[in-house]
Amino acid sequence: MSDLIAPADVPLPADGFALFPDRSVIALRVDGELKDLATVVDTVEGVEPVTVSSPDGLNVLRHSTAHILAQAVQRIRPQANLGIGPPVTDGFYYDFGVDEPFTPEDLKAIKKEMERIVREGQRFVRRVVTDDEARAELADEPFKLELIGLKGGTKEAAEGASVEVGAGELTIYDNVTRDGETAWKDLCRGPHVPNTRMVGNGWDLTRMAGAYWRGSEKNPQLQRIYGTAWPSKDELRAYQHRLEEAAKRDHRKLGKELDLFSFPEEIGSGLSVWHPRGGIVRGEMEQHARRRHIEGGYTYVYTPHISKEDLFLTSNHLVTYKDGMFPPIVMDEERDADGNITKQGQDYYLKPMNCPMHILIYKERARSYRDLPLRFAENGTVYRNELSGALHGLTRVRGFTQDDSHLFVTPEQLETEATRVLEFVISMLRDFGLEDFELELSMRDDEKEKWIGSDEFWQYSTDALRNVALASGLKLTEVPGEAAFYGPKIDLKTKDAIGRTWQLSTVQVDPNLPERFGLEYTGPDGEKHRPIMIHRALFGSIERFFAILLEHYAGAFPVWLSPVQVVGIPVAEQYGDYLADIVARLRAKGVRAEVDHSDDRMQKKIRTHTTQKVPVQLIAGEQDRSGGTVSFRFRDGSQTNGIPVDDAIDKIVSAIADRLLVNTAADLA
Structure with a gap:
């Protein structure tokens, strides 16, 4: 320094x-x-x-730009009420209470007004105020007044509300002109850039949306304006280019184009169906994961989709997670001829988690320390009552399948098993072509009332996970205060082909559910002891991981995952039988291969299967038939001619076994 x-x-x-x-x-x-x-x-x-380029600096820049947006809106619509305006990943937003929704023309006018405010070079000046002073100054801002009343309880206040109020003093930021006049003010904790000029020209407004105040459908719907801000115009353009590339890779768009999955309205929002080609990819994912799990000492179990409420009362999900669960289904209720209830029914719930049922399997018989570690795995479908506005393709759905695993271990086994889990997870993700990883260790902080369990447990479990993370050699970020209330966890993040970060696997230490369900094992001392549970979902959900892979590869999957791995394209109809014999040999070796016998011309067939991202096209004409050869054509348009049929089959089979990404001739040289 x-x-x-x-x-x-x-x-x-x-x-x-x-x-x-x-x-x-x-x-x-x-x-x-x-x-x-x-x-x-x-x-x-x-x-x-x-x-300005550091993560904290970017948040300051983006939060300051959100304030400029809010000032511009109130210049154009003076009656607009202010909600909250936090920085978010790659940008910011601000919520407004307005009589009429914003239009695209409004957005243009707001952007021009923001440019004027930036040029004015207004200073951001911080003032400490009492609650009463803040209420007096913001008397015309009902949403701000509500936040003042919720000061200190920001998690209950609203997502992003911590930028406005916290547990400490209240502050207002004045935007002060060069003449010393206060042009605008807002309730805010800050910090901000020194003046509006420092925001520069590396920002833009991106879209509008509706948002319920404090995230509840019971509250007024506000208008949200999103934007992005970067230290320079060049960085803004680079970000916009990434957005364009992301739009091309959008899994919802590719899912339709490649005929992989859909969301029929007749079934309901957030509930997907998988088409044959999507089912092939999903099946390959699941089968590969199953093989690896069995090799790793996991045992597969199967549990129902629905359970009596008592299970979720014991697990505490009906207390802590009820809003995320579907309403109950009343079973076994009896009524008389007049419709009067003669026998009370029992409430059943679609399961939001698999863990309580895995616990019941553990509890079915007595366990010894010699049985541990015990590793259960399941591809278990769960159901979450997500708000309709939060649904997003396969990445946020109401019904999805978790590749769930729960391990039951002794305290002495915790570090060793967590190490095995993390190594297994990383190895599996590399099988699918992901290579760039980093870790987050979520820990307890000093807010004692938030946490359960002894200090001794928190110390050794956190130390165990830290040792596991450090031994991996991956970048580690420690995040105090973000642990579950009952134990620390490791989150694994990965970057995709265009640099976006996705959170995938979690390794969560849990002494809480074993306590709630009274789990025990007999130790070597002959006494009863409580096991520790490790929650681990490798993919998170199969649907979400599929979407991530689809976007990572832009639909051009590695050959082992491709729905159609090889398609034969005859130069003319008379060469179809020759290719059919080659395809039959490939299919006998487990290759997903077919011949295009359609009436389309050869060039159209090539375009069609290139668009469908088939990794290998086999083309044959008279020269190939006479010489016992075939030509390879690849997704990028490159071609290799005159390959002996036996060699061609060996190359394809080897590429599948080696899980190669085959896009060019060089990939299959």
Whole structure:
């Protein structure tokens, strides 16, 4: 830090402008807490610069741009009420209460007004206020007044509300003009960039949407405007290019084009059906995972989709997760001829989780320490009552299949088993072509009332997971306060082909459910002990992982996963039988191969199967038939001619066995 600190003749106390004159510094971190660059400090100890390109700096930039958006909206629509405006991944949003929804023309006008505010160079000035002062100043902002009343309970207030109020003091930010006039103000915790000019021109507004206040359908619907902000115009353009590429790879679009899956309206929102080609890919995924699990010492179990409510009362899901569960189905109720209930029914629920049923399998008989670790696996379909606005293709659905595993271990086995799990997960994901991983360790923080379990348990379980994560050699980020209330966890994240980060597998330590269900094992001392449970879903859900792979490969799956691996295209009709014999030999070796005998011309057949992203096209004419050869054509249009049939079959079979991504001639050289 010393090279960034101002010369020794700068007197202290000094503000961040004096200490860090570099224009890329837009905020400070003082003793770990983010502060405005104008903050006055008495010592340089514990003071660090926050640059605009750092994760915290990007959040400050985006949050400041959200404020500029809100000011612009209220210049154009003075009666608009302010909701919240947090930074989010790659951007920001702001919610507004308005009489009429925004239009595309409104968005253009708002953007022009934002450009004017940026040019004005208004300063962001922080003021500490009391609750009563804030209420008086924001008397015309009902949503802000509601947040003031919920101060300290930000998780109950609204998603993103922590940018407005927290457990400490309230602050208002004034946007002050060069003449010293307050042009606008907002309830906010900050920090912000020093002035609006520092937002620059690397931002844009992206879309509009509806959003319920505080995320509840019982509350008013607000209008949400989304935007993005980056340190420079070039970075904005690069982001927009990534968005364009992501749109091309959208799994919903590819799913339709490649005839993989659909969401029939007759079935209901968020409930998918898998078409034959999608079913092939899914089947290959599941079969490969099953083989690997059995090799890894897992035993597959099967459980029903529905259960009596008592199970979910014991597991506590009906207390902590009821809003995410479908309403109950009343069973075994009896009525007389007049419709009067003569026998009360029993409530049944579609299961939102598989773990309670796996616990019952464990509990079915006495267990010894010699039985542990016990590893159960299941492709179990679960149901979540997601809001319709949250549904998104296969990545957010109401019915999905988890490749769920639950391990029951002794405390002494925890670190060893967690290591095995993480190594297994990474190895499996690499089988599917993912290579870029990092880890997050979610830990307890000092808010004691939030956590259950002894300090000793938290210490050894957190240390165990930290050791596991460090031993992996992957980048590790520790996140205090993000653990489940009953135990720490490791989340594994991966990057796809266009650099997007996806959270996949989780390794969750859980002493809570074994306690709630009274699980036991007999230890070597002959006494009863409580096992620890490890929750582990490798893919998260099969549907979501399928969507991630589909977008990662842009539909051009590795040859082992491709619905159709090989298609034969005769140059003319008379060469169809020759190709049919080759295809029959491939099919005998388990290759998904077929011949296109349609009446289309050869060039149209090539275009059709290239569009369908078939990895290998076999083309044959007179020269091939006479010479016992075949030509390869690949997804990128490259071609290899005159390959002896035996060699061609061996190359294809080997490519499948090696799980190769075959897009070009070089891939199958």
